[in-house]
Amino acid sequence: MENPQRLVTTSKGLFAIPHLPELLQAQLSYRHRRLLWVKQRQLSDVDAVVAWGKKPSALAAEHVAERLSVPLLRIEDAFLRSLALGMNDMPLGVVVDDKGIYYDATRPSRLEELIRKPLSGAQRARAEQLIVKWRELRLSKYNHCRDHNVDYGRPFILLVDQTFGDASIRYGQADSDAFDRMLTAARERYPRHLIVIKTHPDVIAGHKQGHFDAQQLSADPSVHLEGRAFHPPDVIAAADAVFCVTSQMGFEALLWQKPVYVFGAPFYAGWGLTHDMQELSPTLTNRRGPATLEQLAHAAFIDYARYWHPEQQRRCSVEELMDWLSQQREWRQQFPVTLLAERFPRWKRAYLRRYFAGSELRFLKRHAELPEDQPVVVWGRPGSANHIAVEDGFVRSVGLGADLVAPKSWVIDEIGMYYDATRPSKLERLLREAEFSEKELQRAAKIRARLVKEQVSKYNVGISQWRRPTGRQKVILVPGQVESDASITYGSPYLRTNYALLKAVRERCPDDYIVYKPHPDVVAGLRTKDSQHAEQLTFCDDVVLHENMASLLTKVDEVHTLTSLTGFEALLRGVPVTCYGQPFYSGWGLTTDIYPNERRQVARQLDELVAATLIRYPRYLSENSNTLTTIEQALNEIADLRERQSHDAQATWMVKIKRVLLRLKRF
Template sequence: MSAEQPRWGKVAAFSPGMAEIPHLAALLGADEVRFRPSRYEASGFDAVVGWGNKPTAEPAIAYAREHDLPYWRVEDGFLRSVGLGRGGAAPLSVVLDDRGIYYDARTPSRLEAILAGDEPCSALLDDPAFLTRADRALQRILAARLSKYNDAPPRSVGELLGERVRKRVLVVDQTQGDLSITHGLADVERFGAMLDAAMCEHAEAEILVKVHPDVVAGHRRGCVPRVLNSARVRVLAEHVNPVELLREVDHVYVVTSQLGFEALLTRTPVTTFGAPFYAGWGLSDDRAAPERRTRKRTLVQAFAAAYLLYPRYLDPETGERGSIEQVIDHLSRQRAMFEENRGTIFCFGFRPWKRGYVRDYLRSPGNRVVFARSAAHAESQGCDEQTSALLVWGQRAREDVAALAERHALPVWRMEDGFLRSVGLGSDFVTPASLVVDKAGVYYDPRTPSALEKLLAEHAFSDAERERARALREAIVSAGVSKYNVGQRQPLAVPEGARVVLVPGQVEDDASIALGCPGICSNEDLLRAARVAAPDAHIVYKPHPDVLAGNRQGQVSDPVDRGLCDQLEDQASLADCLAAAHEVHTLTSLVGFEALLRGLPVTVHGQPFYAGWGLTADREPVPRRRRRLRLDELVAGALILYPRYLHPETHAFTTPEAILAALQRARAEHPESAPLKTPWPRRQLRKLGHIARGLLDAC
C-alpha cells in the first residue's frame, strides 16, 4: 500500500529542470509527461506537476487553476542519489504532494497528514508487518551509512575530528536563501539563537559548526554567525558522510536541516529551532514546532511515513517504478565500491581508449586516478607512500612498477575482464560490462592464490547467496549468454546418437595458458588428449573467437582432415555448442566454467580458477585447493562476489542480473556484432568506432 498517490495517464509539467530528469514518468507514476502544453491540450491531462515552492512552479499552478486540474508539488526524496542535482545526478526518489510540501510548515503537507493520521495509508503506521519492513530498511540505511546525496568521499570522520575527550555538540548551518528556513517558520536570526543555546546548554562541550561546502568555497553565504572568541567552537567545513559524523557527536542542533532527522535515525538527541517535518511528533526537543502537531509518533513510524509512504522510488537498474529496498541496494553497492576505490590509484599500461571505462570502474568521490607512462612519471605526479595502490592489466610484468611498489611499500592491484563481458570481443575494443580488480593476484594465475581463490576457499556462503546464484545460473543458461556473445544462434548439427565432446580452442599466447598449463599447452595437444580420453566420441572443435577474427594466435591447421576432431565449428554460438555437448575438455578456458553452469562434465588439462573444488576432472591438480564447493557456491563467488559490473547506460555499479538483461538487449539490438566471420573491412571500421568512443569517454 502506498500513500494513495494515483496512477496517471498524462501529466503536464512546466518546470524546466524537470525535463532533464530521466524516467520522470515512471517516478511520477504516469504514462506520459508533456512539457509546457498549450491550453488546447488541457482536457487530456490527469494532473499538473511543479517543482516544490520555487518560482518555476508558478506557470504550472496557473495552468492547473485555469483548467481545473489537480496540482501536485514534486520534490527530491530523502534517499535521492549519488551526488547533487546541480551536479547532474538524477533522482532515484521524489515526493508528490497535493496539499503542500514537506518543508513548508505554514500549511499541512501530505507527509504531515500521514503522520497526523489523516490519510488512508496512515493505518499502515500501526501495522506490525509494515513497521518491521520499515525498521529493516532503516537498519540497512544506517549500516551502509546512506544519506540523501551519498557523495561524501570515503574518509574516517573519527580521524578527522580527533579523539573525543569531552562531550561533542553539532550545530548545523544552512545556506541563506534556503526555502526550508523561511517556510519552516524561521529566519537567519534563529541560527544565532541556536548557537547561543548550544553553547549555553552544553557549557563544557566541544561545539562543531557544520557549514555547507558551498559556503567554504565562497559560492554562497551561511546563516550561523562566525564565533572567533571561543576555543570551544570548531568549524567543520569538510564534506563528510552524515551518518559517520552523527556517530561522533552527542547532541545535534538544527533549524530545519534534514540532517536533524538523520540524527534522529542514529538515536542522537536533536533540538530544532525551526519547524522541519520531523518536529512536533515527540521525537525532538522543539523550540518552534507548529502547535497543530499534537500526535506522538515513534521513530520507526516517522521513518516509515517519510521514507516509505510519502516518496516514490525508481528501480535504478531498469528505470521503472521501484521500491526503497531497490534504492538501498543500489546506493549501498555504490558506497561499497567507493570504499574499495578510495584514495589515489596510479594506473600503468592502459591504452588511451581504455582509460574512460577504467576510470569509471575506479570511481569514488574525492579519489584520484592517474594514468602514468612510467614509474618516474608516477613519482613526478605525486606517487609516494600515501598512494593507495598501483594498478596494472593482468599479469603484465613491468620492472619499474615492481620497483616503485617496493620502494614505497605499495600494493599492486591487477585488472582483468569479468566473466559476463560484452556483445563483441575485447580484441575488437568493445567496452566491457564487467571487470575484476584483484588485490591479491589474478584469477588465471594459479601460482599464488588470487582474491577469487581466497574467496572460494574461505567465504561462508549463505543460503541467500546460493539461491541467488542458482537463479542467475539458470537465467544465463536460459538466455544463452556467454562471455563475448558472438556467433550465430543456430542449433549445432551433430550426428544423431553421438556422444559429443566439445573442445574449445584458446589463444595460445594467452597468459592463462602460460601461467596455468604446466603440461599440455596448445590447442593441437588438447585435441589429441581429448581424442585419447574419448576415442569413440564425436569431437567438436570450436576455435577461440579472437583467433577466428584474426586478432590472436592459436590456429590449428586442418584439424578434421588430420583426425584431431570430427567437426570444426566456427559459426554457431558457444551457447548452442554447449547445448549439443555431453562433455567438455579444456585447458583453462572459461568455456569449462560455462559448461559447469549447464551441468556438463568438464575435464581440465590446466589449472583454471574453477578447477580443484570437486566439480571438475582435473589432470593438473592444485594441491592447496582442498575445499569441496557446491556449483552454486562457485557461481556466487565467480559471478556475484568477485567482479565489478558497470551499467552500460547509467555507468553506475550494478549487478550481474542487470548486466545479463543488458547483454540480451544488446544482442537483440545489434545482431551485426554476433557473426564471427565478419568481412575484414567491416571489422576494422567497427574497431575504429569502438576506439573513437573509448577516446571520447576518456576525455
C-alpha cells in the same frame, strides 16, 4: 491523492527529469507559459500544472495553473533521494504535493495531513522496521560519501549549519539570527561537550557563505568546525544531541533516536518529537500536534514519496531503493579513494571509472614508469604487489571484447590474476579460505541453473546448428584459445599451443570423436591464427566455427582444454572436464588434472566454485543505471539485449563494419 492523467509543466528542467512521468503515473508535456496562455482552449483536458518546489520558475507555473483553473502540483527531492549529489545524479525519489510543499511552513502541505493520519498495526510495524533498517544501512538523503570513523576525543554535540540564502530557512519561519541563538543554546545546555559545527565544504573553502564566523570560532577550543564531506550518519550516530534550524539532518537525527533541538519550523517540528526552541506560529501549531516517530517516518518515506529503481526501470518501494543504495555504498568503498592507472585505451577509460566507482582514477601519461610505492591499476597482466589488475569477467558481454563491445563484467584483483597459476590470486584465496553461507550457496545454485537454461556463456554469440554425429559413444570438445593469450603463458606450464593440446587429446583418447572449436576472436580475424592451424586439424574429426558455446556444450560428452573458460562453463552443465593446464577452476576436485597445481588441492563443491567465481570475484555493470550491479541483473540485461539483437539485422552489419575498421587500424 490520485494522480491526474495529463500534466503540463512550464519548466524544461523538470520535463527533462528521466522517468518522471512513470513516477507520477501520468502523461507529462512541456509548454512555454506564453503558449499555454495563447492556446488555453486547446488545453481544456489538462488535469494539473507541475512545478518544482518553490523555485522562481514555480511562480510562472502558479500563474498558468490559476489561468487554466487547474491544480498546481509541486515536485521536490524526496528525503531518500539518490546515490550522488543532485548535480550529478537524477532523483530516484521525489515527493508530490497538491497543497503546498513540505518545507514551506507558512501554508498547509500534503505531508502535514499524512503525518496526522493514524497508522494501522501493519503500517506501524512497517515504519518501525524502516527506521531500524535506515540505521542499519546508514543511509541519508545523498549517499556518495564514504564511511568515516568519527572520533573527536571527547563527547560532542552536533550543530548543523546551512548555506546563506537557503530557501528552507525563510519558508521555515527562521532567519540568520536563529543560528546565533542555536549556538548560544548549545553552549548553555551542553557546557562540557565539544560543539561540532557541520558546515558545507564550500563554506570552509570560501566559495559560499554560511551563518557562523569561521575565523572567530576557529580560535575557540570548545568549537570544532567540520567542513569535510562526511556521510551524515557518521556524525549523527556519534553525537549526544543535534541542533539545527531547518536542515533534514534534524529529521535523520530523530531516526537515530537523538535529542533534536530545532530553531525553525521544519516539517518534523511541532509534533512533540523535537525540542522546539522558537515559538511556532498559532496557525502552524493548529495544523500540527502530537504524532509518533512511526507516523512521521511512514508519512515522509512511504505515503508522500515515490521511488524509481534505476536498474529494473520501474517504480519501487522505499525498502527496495534502500537495499540498492546500501549495496552501492558497499561496492564504492572497496578500493582506495584515489588510484593511479596506467594509460588505457580511450574507450576503456569510461568503463574503468564505472567499475572503480567511489574511487578517483588518475591516468598516467604515455610511457610513464609505474610507481612501485603506490597502487596502480593495470590491464590484465600480473605484476608487482602494488598492481591492481583488471580483466574481462566470465560473463562478459553480448559480443566479442575485440569488437570493443561494452563489458558487462570485469574482474579486479589486488593479489594476482585468476589465470596466473604461478602465484595466488584473489579468486584462489577465496576458494582456499572463504566460507560460504547456505543462503549464498542457494543463490549460486540458482545462478548456475539460470546460466544453463538461458544458454549464457562469456560472449553469448553464435548459432545453434551443429549436430552430434550418430553412432559415436563419446564426443570430446576441444576449445581453441588465442595462443598469445596470457592465460596460456601463465596458466599452462607444459603445453602452450592448440596443436600440442589436440595432439595430447588424440593420444589420450585415440578412438573418440574430437570436435575442435577455434577461438571466436581468431575466427573473426581479430586475433592471430594458431601457429600450426593446418597441421592440428589432423588430430580432430570436426571443426566448428560459429556455434554458440552454450549450445555446443549440451551436445558433447567431455571437454578437454588447456585453460579455456569453456571448461568452467562445462562444469556448470555437468560435463566432465580434463585440464592440460592449470585454469582457475582446476585443483578443487571438480576436474581431471593432467598437471595438478600443488598449491590448491582443496575439495570444493560446484556451487562453492560458482559463488566464488561469479558472485564474489567479479564486478558487474548495469547498462540501465551505469552503476555496479549484481550478476542477476547483468543476466537480465544480457537476455534483453540478446532478444533485441535477434530482431535487429542492422546490429550485425555494424559489427562487421567495426571489424573492418579495426583491421585497417592494425595495419
